[in-house]
Amino acid sequence: MSERVSRRAFGACLALLAFAAPASAPRLPELPSPDLPPALRGLWREGVLVARGARSVVVGHHTAPGSLDDLARRADVAGLRVAAVLGGPVRPLVVVPGSTEEAAELAGVARLDGLAAVADGGRVIVVPEFFAMLNPTGKDVVLAHELTHVAAGTDHLPVWLYEGFADYVGYRDAGIPVRTAAAELAAEVRAGRLPSELPGPAAFAADGRDPERLARAYQEAWLACRFLADRFGEGTLVGLYRAAQAVGVDRALHSRGLSTAALTARWRDYVRAQLA
Ligand SMILES: [Zn+2]
Known part of the structure; x- marks a missing residue:
């Protein structure tokens, strides 16, 4: 991509914001790292959670707030929406770090404050604190937006x-x-x-x-x-x-x-x- 990180900010987009719901504890069993796709091994030193949708894979830090299987369902929907425009199939890979700082580290940037998610190479990185502030419609819009960057690329474009x-x-x-x-x-x-x-x-x-x-x-x-x-x-x-x-x-x-x-x-x- 021409910019290392493409981003969608919602600081002032009221249509997509909701008051943050209290974070629920992850409900998926913790999987040992060898069960991860090779590209994701070593992502975090501690264990990670993996949720699989029909077409999507969501990999989350074991302290990631919210439900990863809900995110996998939303990633499936986003994948279908992107495929409807670009052609398919689109198979989303979504990474959910434990904090904004960890998301920035993964994306290789200094700060991600105010961003709900970023497209980084072939994956969408969720910024957990800000993503949690979006209403359900907003989450779907953000995922489809970032997944479009992943699927379509941004090189050489205004x-x-x-x-x-x-x-x-x-x-x-x-x-x-x-x-x-x-x-x-x-x-x-x-x-x-x-x-x-x-x-x-x-x-x-x-x-x-x-x-x-x-x-x-x-x-x-x-x-x-x-x-x-x-x-x-x-x-x-x-x-x-x-x-x-x-x-x-x-x-x-x-x-x-x-x-x-x-x-x-x-x-x-x-x-x-x-x-x-
Ligand atoms: Zn964008």
């Missing part, structure tokens, strides 16, 4: 396209009204402010300093991809994504009769129409 595409897949079957899922952006539009350009790295780098800007960056990117699917069909969106990985986004847009400027103008109209 951030609006790979984050917007991951949210397109994440929200596609979530049943959340667009004004709810894009609440922060909707408030801006109602106040008469439309984004002038597709969100770039600076907007996504806002993190803890400006969580509302970060939330809007995801929403803007999501609606750009949602516009492409609504207007030209989902197959065109997926084809554009694949083509942009191969030849760059400008040539990929051009071969579909678009340019970044034309897409931007039509995306702004779409944002206004969807959220005003």
Whole structure:
């Protein structure tokens, strides 16, 4: 991946947040490390828990809060949602560390504060404290989002396209009204402010300093991809994504009769129409 860690933050996305439920103790038996797939051995010195879904494997630290088999069921659903867009089969591997610090260590980054999960190579790493704060719908959206990064890759793409595409897949079957899922952006539009350009790295780098800007960056990117699917069909969106990985986004847009400027103008109209 072009960025080592792709991430989905929900600091200000109210649609997906719920008050944290008390963590329940793991209910699965602890398995000795030799029962793990070879790639996961040595992940933690102490024992780990393994939950298997129909298509997914969830590996959790023995102190990981929450139910790993619930996560395996959700990972199965996320895998089906991703496969419905990208083609399948998609076989999720989800890792649940014992803490945010351990998640950051696994992902090879300094901090993961405020992130619910990250895509790292071929796996999704859950950030336990923040993932636990999401409501059930939010958990499904986050898992499908990160799994999209894992399955589709992000190399050679502008951030609006790979984050917007991951949210397109994440929200596609979530049943959340667009004004709810894009609440922060909707408030801006109602106040008469439309984004002038597709969100770039600076907007996504806002993190803890400006969580509302970060939330809007995801929403803007999501609606750009949602516009492409609504207007030209989902197959065109997926084809554009694949083509942009191969030849760059400008040539990929051009071969579909678009340019970044034309897409931007039509995306702004779409944002206004969807959220005003
Ligand atoms: Zn992402």
